[in-house]
Amino acid sequence: MRGYRKPTVSIIGASGYSGAELTGILMRHPSVKLEKLYAHSQAGKNVSDLYPALNNSMTYAPFDGSMDSDICFLALPHGQALELVPALRDAGKMVIDLSGDFRIKNPAEHLEYYKNRKPDGAWMTYAMPELFYDRIAASRAVSNPGCYATSIILGLAPLLCRPMDTFTVAAVNCTAISGISGAGRSGKTELSYAEMNDNVRAYKVGLHQHTPEIMQALGSSVSSPGFDFMFTPMIAPLTRGIYTVLNVRFEDNAPDCEHVTGHFRDFYASAPFVRMRDRVPEVRDVTYTNFCDINIAGAGNGKDLVIVTAIDNLVKGAAGQAVQNMNIMLGYDQALGIA
């Protein structure tokens, strides 16, 4: 293809777990060129110092504000992208932000859940490909969904965004187990091996910052939810994965489980990374993949359905989905270089 130059890509915040996962996917991606890796605290180190399995000899550089690449991934702690993204966008860069900074439209909700104030309009396309493909394709800058949110939204969207017949969801009770990499590359005592081996711990009980993101994506909101929503996240002794159990209560009787499964299959007919499963998924079914596996089971009481979803928090919950979004924005096959 004469004259064609592959788009170039950089990652800001490349040394964390999501950044490393992005590095691995992008260095093998057939149709972009990974150009620069920016990382503040690890600047000067080689990728292979931190992640020898990637076998990548690039060096982390401090980000000084100038960006040569066409496309820019940001995998920074929450709060740090708020100023960077507008500058990059103004400089004509394509931007995919993996933080929570631009996920929530409503500034009051953002303030409440993320504890930092952000300017009005600091919102970008919420880049859940299975729900907002066209918007993503039309965007130059997008906000990549959170890992918990991905596992929950994909398990509920067909019921809530394209309601079935006369069935109405009354309440959703959700518990989700995350692998410990979800807490980032960290030296906190409570995340040390000696503390987390043989342990399980719930956290942020009664309040989790992903809730408004979930409600918003499902066409609802925290302040006036269309259904009752409870969410309890937990960490357990595994490195990767999010395992989510959604107890869905309907207004009257629950619809037939096969029927709902069919509805989900239709809804996700063109989604290459959602798999409707005949049996309950396990975390290892999706580890190191971009799949979201979903199973729907009836409950003996006739009133509830139990929807179980599984993803890899670093792939579909972060880097894989981010590259999927990049593919869509570039007009590529959305699975290119991921599957």
Place this chain on the structure above:
Amino acid sequence: MRGYRKPTVSIIGASGYSGAELTGILMRHPSVKLEKLYAHSQAGKNVSDLYPALNNSMTYAPFDGSMDSDICFLALPHGQALELVPALRDAGKMVIDLSGDFRIKNPAEHLEYYKNRKPDGAWMTYAMPELFYDRIAASRAVSNPGCYATSIILGLAPLLCRPMDTFTVAAVNCTAISGISGAGRSGKTELSYAEMNDNVRAYKVGLHQHTPEIMQALGSSVSSPGFDFMFTPMIAPLTRGIYTVLNVRFEDNAPDCEHVTGHFRDFYASAPFVRMRDRVPEVRDVTYTNFCDINIAGAGNGKDLVIVTAIDNLVKGAAGQAVQNMNIMLGYDQALGIA
């Protein structure tokens, strides 16, 4: 104490994980004498062959029907105690059965959940000390609660068995994570290290044999429940522990969280093994102990409470509780030899 002879104890089914845990507690118990260990498939082996950490040189014998000990623990797979228990009882033995065979009063429910038919009247005192202390004290043969059931019942009993004021529980959504020892000492491929490391798996979604036991203990029933109850069990990569999240929905507004915590403290005022906690418990807080730790948190929506409980499935969920029951039946301090 001249003339006093310590009661003697035997364990039938001593070579499994619950049996080994019982062995460890009973061999150190100050006021009973562990006399015989019966185990079918491991007969002839020494305790130290299977469990060197116990440092016990007793030999497993096949059970031939004759029982010399005063007290008999049965830690057999479900179904195998049905015939043994009546014979032991008729022989005047004190019996504590750890299986599910005698937990459910209603034979139809037992048949549905355990898939084996049992004679009418095959029921024994449901030995949850925090609820039925007096009945246990008056019994010669009791049925020890299941591990999941223990973690759930203790988290709900104060709300359901001694209802508060005008608040009524409408629904309980429960997910619980069990350590893998809960599946017993086993050679199933799906429980192998290579399959369960870095994995989580739900099972019996929509139907679990502990449900009727839970409803019955809470004064309700599967067939006509006083509240909606959903339960999804999971196994995760830890050896011991049950971690249970109970989302409790109230008819109207949820009662105040502090108020409910106070109600629980009152309810468990004389229960030495229930600890009301100020923060969310972790599994490691209770591992190798007979404690059940409970925390109650409010939810942002004002309608739900989130109750989290943690136990060690082999101690409070099996052997520890069984010895606690023995102590009660013998008129000892219920914590003797356990704490």
Place this chain on the structure above:
Amino acid sequence: MRGYRKPTVSIIGASGYSGAELTGILMRHPSVKLEKLYAHSQAGKNVSDLYPALNNSMTYAPFDGSMDSDICFLALPHGQALELVPALRDAGKMVIDLSGDFRIKNPAEHLEYYKNRKPDGAWMTYAMPELFYDRIAASRAVSNPGCYATSIILGLAPLLCRPMDTFTVAAVNCTAISGISGAGRSGKTELSYAEMNDNVRAYKVGLHQHTPEIMQALGSSVSSPGFDFMFTPMIAPLTRGIYTVLNVRFEDNAPDCEHVTGHFRDFYASAPFVRMRDRVPEVRDVTYTNFCDINIAGAGNGKDLVIVTAIDNLVKGAAGQAVQNMNIMLGYDQALGIA
């Protein structure tokens, strides 16, 4: 490339862990076509039933003796390839056998270590690419090295197969830790999660079937070894990986560590999967890769060197190395489809 047909490949014994790893690599390999998966006990099941992460919808078939593919991988338990391989070779197939059946030249040694008798001449090219590249390239049927053997041979070959100057190895003391997948997809109680979590266990102390294979590859033999060799394998609670510590004692003083490292670098100059490391490797540095990482450190005593190697037992220790060998036999770049 008009008229060109990719070589076709089948796997016999495809449902075990090595077979699944082969499936994953070969289904993505750019220059062969994975055609058939044979598996006895799992016949009729779909790959996705056992390994959903592979996202492969092929069905396991029982092997009936007829083979259409050009290339045939055998990933069977030891003993089962002895009759299959000659038949496949006679039928003109290219064969890569992952079992131990054809690794040892000396039938008496084979009998002693593998406990089965094999015909004279039942030996094939020992396919360690870093040592025997040319022989592999000239072979139609090869025997893939064992996982422990790979990690040990690569750590010793430069010293023993291309001796340095006047230095002579007197003794090698080796301990190696294997991930539990090395024991195969199994339902043995001693490999269950509840037994192996928080555990370490040595086995075959004083005698391991990989010893003759190692000695033979290093140009020595069990019966008349050129140096003393001790090997103790252990399993520890990890899924994948072999971590090997080699204490090498020299006749006189140990050579300088930097000097030896340079010698290794020369020896492995054209080996794309061996990485000489400046710091001690960790298992996670090589997990899910075909790399063998090696570090050499001096000892305070001036007489020993400590050589540490790390591989992924299922990749460089099995499936990755097997595909590397296939690439060499087909005249491809040896890293094609693996890196």
Place this chain on the structure above:
Amino acid sequence: MRGYRKPTVSIIGASGYSGAELTGILMRHPSVKLEKLYAHSQAGKNVSDLYPALNNSMTYAPFDGSMDSDICFLALPHGQALELVPALRDAGKMVIDLSGDFRIKNPAEHLEYYKNRKPDGAWMTYAMPELFYDRIAASRAVSNPGCYATSIILGLAPLLCRPMDTFTVAAVNCTAISGISGAGRSGKTELSYAEMNDNVRAYKVGLHQHTPEIMQALGSSVSSPGFDFMFTPMIAPLTRGIYTVLNVRFEDNAPDCEHVTGHFRDFYASAPFVRMRDRVPEVRDVTYTNFCDINIAGAGNGKDLVIVTAIDNLVKGAAGQAVQNMNIMLGYDQALGIA
């Protein structure tokens, strides 16, 4: 026992893992009274905040130099006991120090391995009960052995401290795997769950501070060792335990394995916590116990013996052994309150 007052005990450095293990043992000890827990960084917190499983409501206090208790355990980081111990000893306290500060007699060796200078004479009885019972019984202040050292010394002492007949040990090659609690209660990134799960890492290759301690205890020394000694420590994904493989090379032929086992049994005839095992021990055989399990196997070559030992690093490797020493110093049964 009229007039009798139990000796009182305090722990300085009570909030780390060894301190917590000491707390657990001492609070249940029948013949001492645990009086005070000192901890600098955790001062003001309750034991139950950090270690709820201990069910202890004592509060950590900062140590201000005044000590009321009769007996004092120090479980501080290396270096911090150097000044405290002499002061406590001068105040007439019985002292058991768990740090490395007083283990090595030779100040030059101490400086080299611990990197801090200590005054001449800063040495205390090396309190390995199986070797130096009488000296411990006669001491008022002792130095508790290191965890690695314990597992190694117990596996070698019968050969080296009471040599057999004409057999002479020529070389010992040792590798040992430690549980991660051995690194202390820590927030280092490299000890986080996400880094250590599925990982193994050797460290201090070629040089470990326990080496001089080991040589000294075995009647040898680093500077003029009676035999060659190589030691490589590793951490693996388990919380507790040290698993040690000792390849022992003899000058001529190795003695018979049964014969050596008998010699070990004699040597340890009065040691209640050493168990000679007929099969290779596993870590879980000794977890949460004060046992050191030892197995001796012959090697095919007739020149080596393989000695495998297993201990719990926090019990026999730290707190359990420390209490064993206290018992000896007080004239109690050495196993009192530990077994």
